[in-house]
Amino acid sequence: MCPYCGARFLYGQVKRMGGRGTGRCPHCGKVFRITSGRGRAALFCAAAAALVCLNLLLMQAPAVGMTFLLGVTAAGVAGAWLLLPYTARYRKK
Ligand SMILES: [Zn+2]
Numbered sequence: 237m238c239p240y241c242g243a244r245f246l247y248g249q250v251k252r253m254g255g256r257g258t259g260r261c262p263h264c265g266k267v268f269r270i271t272s273g274r275g276r277a278a279l280f281c282a283a284a285a286a287l288v289c290l291n292l293l294l295m296q297a298p299a300v301g302m303t304f305l306l307g308v309t310a311a312g313v314a315g316a317w318l319l320l321p322y323t324a325r326y327r328k329k
Pocket residue numbers: 238239240241242243261262263264265266
């Protein structure tokens with residue numbers, strides 16, 4: 237969200253601006269600073285905890301193989317990675 241005009245950014249715009257440095261608001265054209273904030277660490281902790289629990293649960297099922305467990309883990313990591321742009325915070329310069 238833009239700190240000047242409050243405009244919400246589309247996912248593609250957030251991704252293009254990256255996780256750090258500066259970005260320009262496509263609405264008002266003002267330049268702001270991008271910081272990754274504490275959300276990033278929290279997101280990774282939550283994702284890791286969820287994946288460990290999920291793996292432990294799936295291991296109880298006899299038909300679940302290692303390949304499936306790895307697939308689930310990879311999907312979870314990819315999901316967390318996709319959410320990363322949402323952890324960015326925008327500050328006025
Ligand atoms: Zn703006």
